Amino acid sequence: MIKALLGQIKRWYAIPYLFMCIVVTVQSASYHLSANAFSWSWLGVSVAIAPLVLFMAIVYFLPWSGISNYIAVPILAALLGAFLAIIEMRFLPTFYTLFFGLGGVLIYIFWYSDLDRRDNPVLKIGAKLPDFTVQSIAGEERHSSAFLGRKTLYIFYRGNWCPVCHAQIQALAEEYQEIERRGVAVVLISPQSPEKSAELALRLNLTMQVYVDKENRAAKRLGIVHQYGVPLGVWGYGGDTVLPTTLIVDENGSIVYADLTDNFRVRPRVKTLISALDGVR
Incomplete structure (x- = not known):
């Protein structure tokens, strides 16, 4: 309450x-x-x-x-x-x-700036990433099991309205070849509409996979919903969003890296993520 x-x-x-x-x-x-x-x-x-x-x-x-x-x-x-x-x-x-x-x-x-983030028992290093379903920009459903078989970097971001999310994705796009060279899939997931996700992909010329988490269903499964997280006056995004979350999951679906920031202005740098990927055996 x-x-x-x-x-x-x-x-x-x-x-x-x-x-x-x-x-x-x-x-x-x-x-x-x-x-x-x-x-x-x-x-x-x-x-x-x-x-x-x-x-x-x-x-x-x-x-x-x-x-x-x-x-x-x-x-x-x-x-x-x-x-x-x-x-x-x-x-x-x-x-x-x-x-x-x-x-x-x-x-x-x-x-x-504090997200008042509680300890998340689901997203622990070494734990299996819970199953969830997202949608492509075209509206096709995709189950998380489809990402198994290769290392995957998941970025759960709040939406186009968030400048820090935009910066995080732009920095990833600039270093994407370094990440791809390591055989890693990059999956961007946001609760915003398919149209807004497509707009972001076009604006940043993204070659990464972009998905929509309709009604925050995946975020609920992972315990990363940010209730009332969209500021008043930001139209077209609803009221709830997702807590910024960065995960690296190995080929078998186990979490090997998790950044659950408790400050919306702070995100892991790309160099940190690349170092974490290099440490995954």
């Missing part, structure tokens, strides 16, 4: 918070331009909030994976902004700085 409630609150957080940060940053800049006066408190607003807005924009427009759990620059900027704001203690800018700046940054990094 409490976990579901927190999940719904998280769903409401990201886009409204980002919008308010942009509004407050613009208001701070407007003050200095229109009032023709300098204010430490209003400067503190920009210093505390702008770096996180910039970070979110960079992740969205220039996506990359492998970001660390704790991003230092926004935290240090928020602390500096809070210090500048309390020099004058003007009510409105100080409130903005402490609430949207320091408070918002800490919430984003230490609460919102």
